[in-house]
Amino acid sequence: xxQTKTEQFTKADIELAALAKAMAHPARVAIxxxxxxxxxxxxxxxVEELPLSQSTVSQHLKELKEAGLIQGDxxxxxxxxxxxxxxxxxxxxxxxxxxxxxxxxxSSCC
Amino acid sequence: xxQTKTEQFTKADIELAALAKAMAHPARVAIxxxxxxxxxxxxxxxVEELPLSQSTVSQHLKELKEAGLIQGDxxxxxxxxxxxxxxxxxxxxxxxxxxxxxxxxxSSCC
DNA sequence: TGTTCTTATCGTAATTATACGATGATAAAA
DNA sequence: TTTTATCATCGTATAATTACGATAAGAACA
Numbered sequence: 001x002x003q004t005k006t007e008q009f010t011k012a013d014i015e016l017a018a019l020a021k022a023m024a025h026p027a028r029v030a031i032x033x034x035x036x037x038x039x040x041x042x043x044x045x046x047v048e049e050l051p052l053s054q055s056t057v058s059q060h061l062k063e064l065k066e067a068g069l070i071q072g073d074x075x076x077x078x079x080x081x082x083x084x085x086x087x088x089x090x091x092x093x094x095x096x097x098x099x100x101x102x103x104x105x106x107s108s109c110c
Numbered sequence: 111x112x113q114t115k116t117e118q119f120t121k122a123d124i125e126l127a128a129l130a131k132a133m134a135h136p137a138r139v140a141i142x143x144x145x146x147x148x149x150x151x152x153x154x155x156x157v158e159e160l161p162l163s164q165s166t167v168s169q170h171l172k173e174l175k176e177a178g179l180i181q182g183d184x185x186x187x188x189x190x191x192x193x194x195x196x197x198x199x200x201x202x203x204x205x206x207x208x209x210x211x212x213x214x215x216x217s218s219c220c
Numbered sequence: 221t222g223t224t225c226t227t228a229t230c231g232t233a234a235t236t237a238t239a240c241g242a243t244g245a246t247a248a249a250a
Numbered sequence: 251t252t253t254t255a256t257c258a259t260c261g262t263a264t265a266a267t268t269a270c271g272a273t274a275a276g277a278a279c280a
Contacts, residue, residue, distance in 0.1 A: 002267060186278070
């Protein structure tokens, strides 16, 4: 997207933005939800759950993997995806801390 | 980004993705953090805190406003920004519920 | 009224994202 | 070995994002 000035921001802000970016597409949210619901690894029939081609889904999986939210391990000729527990909990904490930082400014406000 | 197939997904997934998208840029995270830290409305000198031009910051503010995360009210010739309490808490709940849905798949996993 | 200050919007260029089909790569089955 | 199945990657077209300067819009002040 045009020039990017990412390096000019705080490490924390960049990290949070990267996490948000990984979740910034309905397909990726849907993938995460599928993996959450099945509570186990699921081999590639994620493609059949989504209205996208195999190559497109593979790209989304790659982005989620690069963000660390999921992991994929080879199992024969299939690939086993699941939520990456550690990163997931880190992300949870990160977001939780960010949103919890809010305190109402009450009536002295807009 | 090329074709978009947003309408083919669940309402919940689209909503969460939209929220994530609003936070998917360091500048917007930084803006939110500024508004959080000051614990009050802040009239427009957000621009001076960021390494971006006034027009670019205004664009980011617009996106955050459209996502509902912030609100801006006119105060004389300045504009007063602050976190939108209601939407903020909704977003918090949405994310919290999503991330809390995880249960470890233990050793029967990848 | 005219000027100044503040913010939003317009127009535009560069870069990234999204999506698909086609092709590779690898492992299991025939 | 050949075939089949599964998944990743490449190449490419289209659309969205990001960023900026320039300009418009509005309120406050002279």
